[in-house]
Amino acid sequence: MLRVIVSKVESMKKYYLIVRNTWDEMLTYRASFIMWRVRNTIQLLTIYFLWLVVLPPGKSLLGYSQPLMLTYILGTSLMDSIVLSSRTYIIGEEINNGNLMNFLLRPVNYFLYWFAKDIGDKAMNVCFSIVELTLIFIILKPPFFIQTSPFYILFFIFSAILSLFIYFFINFLLGLIGFWSPEVWAPRFIFITLLGFFAGSLFPLDILPKTIFEIMKFLPFTYLLYFPLKIYLGQLNFPQILSGLAISFFWVFAIYFLVKIIWQKGLKSYTAYGR
């Protein structure tokens, strides 16, 4: 029994090394990464200032006061780093240029390999996001809502973890297009465009007309940024949280199984063209 555990721990060590390698890789190209973060901050500030003037102090919009709205918008920055930072966009290219073969021959689980890379990427992005938000707090002194209830904080963390998996599997799924088409960037471009709107990084989704929002409740995008932040703000009751988590669970497993099926089908048609 002990031997099995030791061997499991040993095998997980390599994934830890992948996390560390990804971290080091990002530090190697730090100028590029810092520029990426500067760009993120500019995008965040654009939306922040928009909402600052749209919702002056004392005014509210569909249950959002200025502090709640600005907390939501600033929160999207941190959530973006936790959920949407990913390296899996390279998978399609790896399949197209035949590099996937290198992984198939190694004693590495391809899913865990990319998940470990994602963790390294997310860790670095989260660190930078915290620094950026701290600077924004020092310079702009925005009104901010701090959630103190452990109930909401716990569910927020849990929901953020589920969103992380949803996004990982969706991204992986998009990469698998590479098995059948060299055109891996165009579908991703559409996905990113849809994500920018439907995940709720510009505004909380419940300010949309009711019919549209009711439909969106069943889409996975809603559970990437909007739902965890809505829990953090304490604007959902327990049944609403449970139903949201149930839908999140459904998407995690549905997309996971879809990825598994398509991965198997893709491997059967894979010719390692390009190697």
Place this chain on the structure above:
Amino acid sequence: MGDKINLTRYIKLWWMMTVMVSQNSFVSRFGAVLFFLGKLIRFVFFLFFLLIIVSRTQAIIGYTLWQIILFYITFNFIDSLAQFFLREVYRFRSYVVSGNFDYFLTKPMPVLFRLLFGGSDVLDIPIILLSTGFIVVTLSKIGNISVSEIFIYLALLLNGFLIALAFHIFVLSIGILTSEVDNTLWLFRDLTQMGRFPIDIYQNPLRSVITFIIPVGIMITFPAKAAMGLLSAQSIIFAFVIGISFLFISYKFWNFSLKRYSSASS
């Protein structure tokens, strides 16, 4: 007369290069359709986002829905125009790194012209046409706009494009000195995206930065404000001075960088 012949020759060259690059764009028709769809979705969704905000709040810092749309459409028009004409700049790094840039230098064509206009992206044409249509509709919806204001609006649009052109020349020059192109270019695009809204929404010193240092405000907010009759004569003159100065300085910087090109990659 000589200048006229030169201009015709450049237009012919541009046309030939565009036709060739366009054939490339349509090698994968599926990809081309998806890219166009993506751009269309982005355009429509952002418009919808503005509609939602203004419908919920009635106005943003005093601007009505159509005025806010004019700011956005003006941004979209200049942005799409710059992407259409200047797409080749996005490929510059690979030319420097691979040594292909040397090959361009030996060609009997001004290298700056080749690098700026050598890869026009036809996939942007539908968005340019859509923006143009929206500008006409928006201006008519705002109403009470005189012919002179429309003329100034068009002139400032051209000025906005010149500023975008100047920035792309800056990016190329930095690319020669440092091999860094992509990040600078995307940084510029993110900054211009701030112009989707009137720059009045930003607080200082950010507002000053995007007015004077990276004149997004002059590129996008000024033309829209001029159309609404909200821009003073001094500001209009100032906008043209900035536009021409930026172009002049960027051209000087380009010459400076080109002289320091070491051809290390080839």
